[in-house]
Amino acid sequence: MSNSSQKQSWWNNARYRSLFFQVLLVGMLVGFFWFIGSNTLANLDKRGISTGFGFLSLKAGFGILQSLIPFSEADSFGRTFLVGLLNTLLVSVLGIFFATIIGFTIGVARLSNNWLISKLAGVYVEMFRNIPLLLQIFFWYFAVLRALPSPKQSWKAADLAFLNIRGMYLPRPVFGDSFSFVAWTFVLAIVATLFIRRWARKRQDDTGQQFNLWGTGIGLIVALPLLVYFVVGSPLSWDIPKLQGFNFRGGVTVIPELTALLVALSVYTATFIAEAVRSGILAVNSGQTEAASALGLHKNKVLKLVVIPQAMRVIIPQLTSQYLNLVKNSSLATAIGYPDLVAVFAGTTLNQTGQAIEIIAMTMGVYLFISLTISGVMNWYNKKIMLVER
């Protein structure tokens, strides 16, 4: 090898090389997009499809099984997008709620010192994690919910809630005018508890005296609104579903599609959450627990002050990615006809309008937005809780 001060041919220079390579890459990329762009325009032209988002204001002309906002056939395609989006968010939020509860329970149960309980939890995880989600959705929808009795022979819980082949019927709360007092008391109680917590922490730092925050907090948040509730004259009644003719009237109807999707999503995602919880708790060095006990902390305090904060550092990133997976997996709704974003918008609306590119782009955009936002928040959180190593 010659020494570096000698003239180096330019094609061996790392800077030129990387520049050349990147220019080539950009060229290829531009060429690729130009190729598909021109093809698309030519194809659209041939099929007589006009591009643009004008179709969003056209009349939809089809009904949707479940809608959180008023929707009729006379509404626009733009509104179908909104209805689908809200349905996706509904099933995602409910799914996250149930999956978290089941997941944490199973995850903790797997670490139980009770042999039977930990084995049962292990069986649950291994069983549901290794079966495709779509199959589970189909199973709940076609094999379980379709086998339910007709409305007349509904399964009932104390004549308040009913379950039959048409869906699940639950009592619906009807709020009286003065219920707003109760709601406001509740909000005020939460704010007050937060202030008390700050004061109690400061006092403990200054004087070492502890304050029973739990008792006070529960008293404020639960008991006070209850008291107000009875003082203003119980302004809450329940609209209970009643069998009229062949079907139930009143109450809240949960369509079987939603039930099946929700059960499958929660059960499936819970297995991954349980694993996250287990690995998080196991990641806390046993020396930490021992040191805390050696300091004389009570068992509950060890858990609350030492184990959980450190386990959370491991659990939360995994938990978020499971939540994201759940939101993305909720798109499987389309297979059983639950009207989520993909089923309504990328399905029916696409078929009616033929605006494939705009619709798929909008649908993907929504999921991309949710994913990127959550992972952005996650990165920020990870930086915040990252161990500061000396």
Place this chain on the structure above:
Amino acid sequence: MTVHVTSPSPSLPPPSSSVGVVGWLRKNLFSSVVNSIFTLAGLYLLYTLVPPAVNWALFQADWIGTTRDACTSDGACWVFVGVRIKQFLFGFYPPSEYWRVVTAFSLIGLLVAWLLIDRTPKKSLVGAFTIFCYPVIAYFLFYGGAFGLPVVETYKWGGLMLTLILATTGMFFSFPIGIVLALGRRSSMPIAKSISVVFIEFWRGVPLITVLFMSSVMLPMFIPENMQIDKLLRAMIGIIFFQSAYMAEVVRGGLQAIPRGQNEAAEALGLSYWKSTGLIVLPQALKLVIPGIVNTFIALFKDTTLVLIIGLFDLLAVVQAAFADPKWLGFSVEGYVFVASVYWVSCFSMSRYSQHLEKKLHTGHAR
């Protein structure tokens, strides 16, 4: 002075309640009141679930027969699965050509087993054959059109065969793309890096269904009008892109775990980028992430069921379609249990294998 010699008296045996079966039960199942309650509740749960399920699936089930009249007992009617098993495995592939599918899968099974089992000779030769020759052989076996094999159009492919083809092709092609993307993401070239980041984050941010929808409705618009892309191929392209992004992140995890010194040492020896990457960094990184790769393969294997939404007949779709046969109405539970057990056995054994690998490959890099 007298010397007291104190010899310890022999230790007593532990109390009978703390050893043996009783001791184990007391320690693991009935250590406290709460634990006892949990144990009893668990036993009750087992009692209500397991005997009826086993009775249904095994003891009261009907196994032999050709029509639904053979199903007389209360249990499962496995006759339904038995009668249609060929369709569940091969879809609508012509029965006279089944041997081709069997040959192709046996061959890959043999090759993979050869590569996975320790102490088999000529691994690199067999590996090269698997990577370069096997895909060609498999293509001609499945599709035909040469060597006197009649063409079998892809719409006739289905069942477990299609599921396996989708999963393995997805894996096969996404692996190299994933490596390139992972290297791109760690590259010092800003443009290569940003292209990789955008590609990876885009595909990871959207659900597979939208990807499949995109490949089935948008892809035909992206290509010149006189060109036709087969429906199966379209789905494969979507799956490969999707999978590459996940693979890239797995590989990146491995690359990050390799200490910087490895790369610097390679550079100090005068190795070029490609040589230091290909000979020093990548082999170590890939070895680290083999369990992760197996896990993404499991995820892909489960995700292939989604192709039924765009009208391909994978295992689940074929079984689902069989429920509509008027001669066999009402056997959906049997069908689902069959599919579930196929998936469960495959995924569970793969995940056990990846755990085994994780232990075996535990080299010095992880702290």
